Amino acid sequence: MSTLAATVPAVRRARSRTSLHRSRRWALIASYVFLIMFAIFFLLPPYYMVVTALKSDAEMARLATNPWFIFDGVTLDQFRILLTQTDFLIFFKNTVIVTVCVVAITMVVSVLAAFALGRMKFWGSSVLATGIFLTYLVPDTLLFIPMFQIVKSIGLLNSYWGMVLVYPTLTVPFCTWIMIGYFQSIPKELDEAALIDGAGHMQMLFKIFIPVALPGIIAAMIFAFTVSWAAFVYPMAFLYSSDQQVLTVGTVTSLIRGDVYKWGMLMAGALVAAAPPLVIYAFLMDYYIAGLTSGATKG
Amino acid sequence: MAEVALHQVVKKFGDVEAVRAIDLDIPDNEFVVLVGPSGCGKSTTLRMIAGLEEVTSGNISIGGEVVNDLPPKDRDIAMVFQNYALYPHMTAYENMSFGLKLRKFAKAEIRQRVEHAARILDITELLDRRPKALSGGQRQRVAMGRAIVRNPKVFLFDEPLSNLDAKLRVQMRTEIKRVHQKVKTTTVYVTHDQVEAMTLADRVVVMNHGRIEQIGTPQELYHHPRTRFVAGFIGSPAMNFIPCQLEQAGAGLRVRISDTIALPVPAANEVRYRPMVGKELVLGLRPEHITEPRHNGRDDSCDFAAILDVVEPLGMETMVFITIAGTEVCGRVEPSSAVDAGASMRLHANIDRMHLIDPATGAVI
DSSP, X not given: OHHHHHHHHHHHHHHHHHHHHHHHHHHHHHHHHHHHHHHHHHHHHHHHHHHHHTSOHHHHHOTTSOTTSOOSXXXXXXXXXXXXXXXXXXXXXXXXXXXXXXXXXHHHHHHHHHHHHHHSOOTTHHHHHHHHHHHHTSOHHHHHHHHHHHHXXXXXXXXXXXXXXXXXXXXXXXXXXXXXXXXXXXXXXHHHHHHHHTOOHHHIIIIIIHHHTHHHHHHHHHHHHHXXXXXXXXXHHHOOSTTTOOHHHHHHHHHEETTEEOHHHHHHHHHHHHHHHHHHHHHHHHHHHHHHHHHHHHO | OOOEEEEEEEEEETTEEEEEEEEEEEOXXXXXXXXXXXXXXXXXXXXXXHTSSOOSEEEEEETTEEOTTSOGGGTTEEEEOXXXXXXXXXXXXXXXXXXXXXXXXXXXXXXXXXXXXXXXXXXXXXXXSOGGGSXXXXXXXXXXXXXXXXXXXXXXXXXXXXXXXXXXHHHHHHHHHHHHHHSOOEEEEEESOHHHHHHHOSEEEEEETTEEEEEEOHHHHHHSOSBXXXXXXXXXXXXXXXXXXXXXXXXXXXXXXXXXXXXXXXXGGHHHHGGXXXXXXXXXXXXXXXXXXOSTTSOOTTEEEEEOSEEEEOSSOEEEEEEETTEEEEXXXXXXXXXXXXXXXXXXXXXXXXXXXXXXXXXXX
């Protein structure tokens, strides 16, 4: 009797284990199927870019061949001409200068602002924090007309320094918001311990808060970098000579002449332009996710 | 090393008065424990001493100097927090040395102090680890180390053991006592655990509703509580409070706790109690003073029989629960003398240890 009673649940347990095993296997198969589908979906355009950038103009002009493959052999001519005979390198240099400055300005402003708004409770601090976020909700397509007036009146029209001035209006609010969430998730005993240990507010910020909130800061940095690297509306509206132009707009305007599209160079340019964000994302992805999620749940 | 004095200290949060005009003098090297239920103002008091909360009115002085307006770093205090508050990106060594570095101590001096503290706390081999790689007890040791290296005038502990499991808590309690015996420094320790308060303190300050109910040595509080709150708060299991009436019995007095049970008042208390004759009062008697009869039948005037509702054997002793006139009463008896629940047992009230409480004021008479 007792053996029977003991074996029945044992069999049932074994069966439930196999069914659990089976459902886990199905879940795995299903997730792989969908992952592969999405990977193909998202990787096809870059693949097309690579293939096109490595073709000769002659092959591209021949409409009979399949555009997804290279038939006449791989060539780096598109890259060579792009880098030597166009203003691409000037655009690249301008973009790097603008982006580095914007990231630096954004980090200084938003880390200090977030520290003040998130940790030093003062009258109106929460209203201010919400206000900063609301400014982020106004899209740049609405802002560029008044911004045009401002940039023009300062005399920075058609200068990439004008971009250094206007991009932070897009980056600072969001980065401040991420950082507020991150700073608020740090237990308040930590600053009290630092206060008792003898730290002033600045020492507290640099020795405790910035190191502890590093994932959040890196997330904010990546965001600022992406926004400023990929901005299109402002340079389109404010920059018109090619020595001041940035990558996004410059590549397009210099390689499309009327209805002539230099597809090979356009693709090569897009690939080179996409490389820095790709490298940064690949190295800092884990920080980016950790920063965003922690800011999201605790903020 | 310094004495700490609080004079008429008040703390208000908006309209809420968290601390109500308290006076407290802590002599040099004393270990004082502030104890009370949550929201009694004990942590706020500690944080005011630390300088983390501003004082609404009154004065706090450390070493004879009024520190009301001094920032925490200039008060020469060190604090250990409930959640340790270790800097997560620093190793144990860096955590402990952070305060000294900010105060621009020489490197050799810092090393020597940290190593000395680490030896006292037995954490020498953990100095290279980050807080994440330490257990709760080890983190708390590092947090204590951070306080010790500073060699401050006053140590402040804010419920430092609440996050530890029961066994570790007992172990760390002993550790804290040992450290205080080695590093003689004035210590203010906040806890809601009365056992911690009793075991650690030179003097215990019992707080309730932002007021100090009583200050005294653990023994004083245990044997001579001044209010019903203190009587009920100190001691585990808590003191029994039984509604009673004080009656004249011949030349003496007796307390009647039910129709059938009336206990004679010890002669020593009679003068104090006499004005209360005829009044409804509350008898306070600790569980350890309700036992099986231990007097070999010589004086059975304080004995009574009761049906046991619940019996809880604890090994060394057995807790018995009875009902007297609708009030649940707990007694502590020898395991061998206990009977089963539902059966009647003869019990003895050690009436010499009685407390009589005026229910109107809550004061012990």
